[in-house]
Amino acid sequence: MVLRSQLIKKVVNALLASLLVLALVWISVLRLGVSFDFSFIIQFKSRILQGFLMTVALSLIGFVLSLFIGIIAALWQNGKILFLKYISSIYINFIRGTPLIMQIYLFYYIIGTAWGVNNRFVSGVLILSVFEGAYIAEIIRAGIQGLAPTQVEAARAVGFTKSQTIKLVIIPQLIARILPALVGQFSSIIKDSSLLSIIAVIELTQTIREISALNFRLFESYLFLGVLYLCLTIPLAIVGKIFEKQFSFET
Amino acid sequence: MRITIKDLSHSFVTPEGKMKKVLSHVDFDDDISTLSLIGPSGGGKSTLLRILAGLIKPTEGEFFIECKKTGFVFQQNGLFKHWTGLENITIPLEKVHKYTHTEALERAEELLDRFGLLKDAYKKPSELSGGQQQRIAIARAVAPRPNLLFLDEPTSALDPEYTVEVLDMINELKDEGLNFIIVTHEMGFAKLACEKTGFLSETVLSQGARLIEVGKSREIFEHPKEPIVKNFLDKILMW
Ligand SMILES: Nc1ncnc2c1ncn2[C@@H]1O[C@H](COP(=O)(O)OP(=O)(O)OP(=O)(O)O)[C@@H](O)[C@H]1O
Ligand SMILES: [Mg+2]
Numbered sequence: 001m002v003l004r005s006q007l008i009k010k011v012v013n014a015l016l017a018s019l020l021v022l023a024l025v026w027i028s029v030l031r032l033g034v035s036f037d038f039s040f041i042i043q044f045k046s047r048i049l050q051g052f053l054m055t056v057a058l059s060l061i062g063f064v065l066s067l068f069i070g071i072i073a074a075l076w077q078n079g080k081i082l083f084l085k086y087i088s089s090i091y092i093n094f095i096r097g098t099p100l101i102m103q104i105y106l107f108y109y110i111i112g113t114a115w116g117v118n119n120r121f122v123s124g125v126l127i128l129s130v131f132e133g134a135y136i137a138e139i140i141r142a143g144i145q146g147l148a149p150t151q152v153e154a155a156r157a158v159g160f161t162k163s164q165t166i167k168l169v170i171i172p173q174l175i176a177r178i179l180p181a182l183v184g185q186f187s188s189i190i191k192d193s194s195l196l197s198i199i200a201v202i203e204l205t206q207t208i209r210e211i212s213a214l215n216f217r218l219f220e221s222y223l224f225l226g227v228l229y230l231c232l233t234i235p236l237a238i239v240g241k242i243f244e245k246q247f248s249f250e251t
Numbered sequence: 252m253r254i255t256i257k258d259l260s261h262s263f264v265t266p267e268g269k270m271k272k273v274l275s276h277v278d279f280d281d282d283i284s285t286l287s288l289i290g291p292s293g294g295g296k297s298t299l300l301r302i303l304a305g306l307i308k309p310t311e312g313e314f315f316i317e318c319k320k321t322g323f324v325f326q327q328n329g330l331f332k333h334w335t336g337l338e339n340i341t342i343p344l345e346k347v348h349k350y351t352h353t354e355a356l357e358r359a360e361e362l363l364d365r366f367g368l369l370k371d372a373y374k375k376p377s378e379l380s381g382g383q384q385q386r387i388a389i390a391r392a393v394a395p396r397p398n399l400l401f402l403d404e405p406t407s408a409l410d411p412e413y414t415v416e417v418l419d420m421i422n423e424l425k426d427e428g429l430n431f432i433i434v435t436h437e438m439g440f441a442k443l444a445c446e447k448t449g450f451l452s453e454t455v456l457s458q459g460a461r462l463i464e465v466g467k468s469r470e471i472f473e474h475p476k477e478p479i480v481k482n483f484l485d486k487i488l489m490w
Contacts, residue, residue, distance in 0.1 A: 065357035154305055158391065159347035168342065172333050246279045249332050249375040 027168035029161070038220050044211050046233045051207025052228060058125055058203055059190045060233075065129035066189065067182070070136025077137065078144055088137070095134035100195055103131055122191075124201040132189050139185060143178040176247035187233045194229075202230060252317055252430050254303075255280045259312030261298055273298050275459025277312070279449070285425055287441035287468065288434045290451035291483065295460040297326075297403050299451060302400045303434060306409055318430075322392030322400045327408040329388045330376040331347065336387040337372040338365070338406040340394050350393045362390040366420055382413025386420055389443070393424060400424075400431040415462065438487060442472045450480045 029036075076088035095103070106197065107127045111117045117126070151173065155165040197206035205225060212221035256279040262270045272294040288296045290293055303316065304323045316369045323329075330339050337359055344355035363369045366386055376384050385405050392400055400423065406414040418437065422444050425431065441448050449465040464477045475481040 044271060115455070148328060148332075150325065153306060154325065154329045154331060157304065157329070158343040160343070164346055167333060168346065176333060224347045232298075 002189065032219065034219055036220060037217055038224070040211060040215050040217055040222065041224060044207075047207055047211065048204075048228075051202060051204040052203060053206040054121075054207075055190065055193055058121070058128065058193045058196065058201070059186070061125050062128040062132060062189050062193065063186050065125065066136050066185075067134035069129055070135030070140055072132060072135035074140035074144065077141055081225070092134045092137055095131055096138070100192055100235045101198065104195060104199060120201045121197060124196040124199065124203075128189065128193055128196065131192065132185060135185055135188070136182065139178050140174075141183045143174050143181075146177055147173055156194060176249070179247065180240045183236055183243060184237055187236045187240075190232050190236075252284065253280075254314070254316050255281055256303075257312055259299075259302070259303060259309050259314055261295070261307075261309045261311075262459075263298075267360075272459035273462055274302075275457045276455075277313070277451075277460075277462050279287050279314075279462055279465065281447070281461040281465065283432070283447055284430050284445070285445045286432045287445040287448045288432065288451055289436075289438070289441055289483075290460065290463075291449060294452045296451050299460075300401050300403050300432065300434050314428075318398035320395060320397040320399075322395070324385070324388050324392050324400065324402040324405050325379065326366065326404045327352040327384070328376075330384055330391070332376055335373050335375055336368065336379065336383075339376075339387060343391065361470055362394055363387070364461060366390060374444055375475045380413065381409045382416055385409065385417045389417070389420055389424075393429065398430060399457070400429055402435075404434050404436065419457040438484075440470070448472070450475075450477070450483070452479060452481065452483070 030118075073088045073091060076084040077092070091237050104127055108123055110127060111123050111234070117123050147170065151169055152165060155169045157177060160168060193203055194205035196203060197209060200206065207224045212218050215221075256277050259274060259277040261274040262272045263407065277299065284343065288300065290296055297309070301307045303314060303319055324466065330336070331342075334342060337356075340359035340362065341350075341352070341355040344350040344358060345352060350358065360369065360372070362435050363372050367391065368383065368386055371379055371383050371387070376387075379387070385482075389400075389402075389405065405421070406417050414437070421431070421433070421440075425444065430467050431446060433445065433467055445468050448468040448471045450463045450471065451460050453460045454463065464471060464475065464480050471480065472484065475484060
């Protein structure tokens with residue numbers, strides 16, 4: 001019975017909160033005095049789909065690459081070779097200390113002119129991966145630091161070899177610790193990829209910008225853009241929550 | 252079981268980079284079946300136990316233990332957090348002691364059943380009480396049938412009611428012939444359940460602890476020879 005009344009309480013409050021937000025949006029729209037016209041969605045559906053897929057591709061490839069970069073940077077930073085430690089340190093601090101938009105302009109210029117990479121998609125993915133890799137390195141570093149030393153000692157006590165300890169104890173516990181944060185970072189990658197529109201990578205945001213420049217349906221276009229990003233990020237948020245629950249043995 | 256320790260010393264490097272001598276010229280040569288190590292906090296009991304168990308290397312000196320297989324029980328959080336109680340027992344049996352999965356499962360269930368832990372077998376440590384965790388940790392340590400078990404204050408993180416169930420379990424295993432060395436603050440257990448007791452402490456003269464007195468538990472507790480041991484016991488047994 002207690003559970004039931006709690007459920008009712010939750011549902012009622014969720015409804016109230018949603019209503020309030022909707023009402024605020026509604027009032028704003030009324031004050032703008034615009035009428036809705038979403039017909040552009042049908043009209044440009046293949047372009048929008050293409051942009052959407054481009055964003056998905058950018059994010060997926062970017063995630064895999066940044067994971068790779070992040071793991072290496074974290075290992076270097078936790079390792080014993082001082083030279084690599086400093087390289088990793090410089091990288092992480094520079095990336096985390098400067099805005100993505102500046103990095104995009106700078107790297108695009110460098111990559112494009114000095115290294116001759118003219119493909120916008122490739123440059124975009126590289127820039128995004130380098131940027132997100134620094135954040136992933138931090139997630140992994142924090143995960144490694146949070147591992148309880150008693151677990152490694154216990155591994156030794158039961159007789160595990162070094163490689164067994166890494167394979168059976170350290171890596172599973174590390175993954176459990178960092179997986180929820182990694183999912184969150186994936187979500188960030190999806191959102192951050194929108195900034196690649198400034199170097200004219202035709203991903204979702206750039207597509208919508210182009211469309212809205214044609215039809216001047218700014219409000220509807222960006223509202224729809226938001227919905228499309230939510231279609232990607234809300235499932236991820238749910239997955240992140242599930243992981244968090246599943247791996248709650250950590251705490 | 253013969254245990255010989257020869258002129259064993261151990262120093263840690265402190266976070267400030269200084270050397271801190273914890274054990275200083277520990278000597279021991281005796282036959283033991285069950286030994287308790289007592290002494291003031293910070294006196295190096297855990298350090299000595301971990302050295303004897305092979306978990307850390309002493310900085311100086313050597314020791315011999317006439318036995319092949321040992322087990323270790325930590326004060327707390329010794330179970331692997333990502334595995335269930337059952338897996339904590341079976342996986343080391345399979346990976347280290349080369350049991351088949353079925354053999355490991357049988358052995359684990361036999362032990363868990365015997366100590367009334369079967370219903371907790373599929374829970375992770377975070378879902379178990381401290382007492383249950385410690386009993387599973389002991390079950391894990393004895394599962395491969397070691398000749399000698401090391402226990403480092405296995406009850407000091409527990410409420411009194413759980414303390415009793417853990418000490419009961421150790422006592423039961425002892426009656427079956429298990430040898431053990433236990434670091435403990437449970438003076439009753441040291442006196443009544445352990446054949447011998449050793450007192451480990453620094454002295455005014457030495458930096459780093461030594462084994463000040465070792466002997467039959469009853470004698471140490473009732474007629475300690477060294478004044479420092481007598482002082483310690485008087486203080487600790489006052490309440
Ligand atoms: N890894 C370590 N690094 C540095 N110093 C340590 C380390 N482990 C223990 N020490 C120090 O060594 C001394 C002895 O520690 P030890 O844990 O062996 O004592 P103990 O007798 O088990 O004490 P307690 O009864 O509190 O458990 C303490 O002063 C402790 O601070
Ligand atoms: Mg200790």
